[in-house]
Amino acid sequence: MFLNRYISLLIFGLVLLMSCYYDKEELLYGPSLPCTDSTGTISYTAKVVPILQTSCYGCHSGGSPSGGQAMGNYTADKAMALNGKLLGTITHATGYSTMPKGGAQLSACKIAVVRKWIQAGALNN
Numbered sequence: 001m002f003l004n005r006y007i008s009l010l011i012f013g014l015v016l017l018m019s020c021y022y023d024k025e026e027l028l029y030g031p032s033l034p035c036t037d038s039t040g041t042i043s044y045t046a047k048v049v050p051i052l053q054t055s056c057y058g059c060h061s062g063g064s065p066s067g068g069q070a071m072g073n074y075t076a077d078k079a080m081a082l083n084g085k086l087l088g089t090i091t092h093a094t095g096y097s098t099m100p101k102g103g104a105q106l107s108a109c110k111i112a113v114v115r116k117w118i119q120a121g122a123l124n125n
């Protein structure tokens with residue numbers, strides 16, 4: 001009887017702990033987890049570039065990038081990641097232009113991929 005109660009309490013505690021962990025992860029990476037693309041280490045070349053290529057480089061690369069905001073190479077993309085503009089514009093945060101301009105907001109999964117890459121230090125990996 002006593003043992004039973006102890007075990008129930010233990011299980012209850014574990015479930016509580018797990019739900020806390022899940023909540024935190026959701027806060028960090030957005031509500032779309034699990035999203036297979038955003039698990040593990042995020043590679044700039046393999047995961048981030050394809051997203052930016054599809055949605056951003058069209059207007060932000062070349063000789064006269066829109067808004068004077070250059071993108072499309074690691075140095076430029078990293079600078080934008082670290083000064084907050086990359087995440088600010090794609091999450092439509094206050095104080096930033098909403099990007100991609102005139103297009104639909106990136107999916108929660110794509111935003112999670114970009115956010116996780118930035119959180120890991122925006123590496124050239």
Ligand code: HEC
Pocket residue numbers: 052055056057058059060066067068069080085086089090095096097098099100101102103
């Ligand atoms: C259809 C063209 C177009 C696309 C696609 C586009 N942009 Fe822009 N972007 C612009 C224009 C035009 C401006 C300058 C006017 C403005 O700020 O709204 C701009 C400005 C910006 C700025 C500087 C403004 C600020 O708030 O600091 C950033 C950063 C930016 N874009 C990021 C992005 C990112 C990231 C993507 C891809 C998710 C993207 N853009 C896709 C046209 C585009």
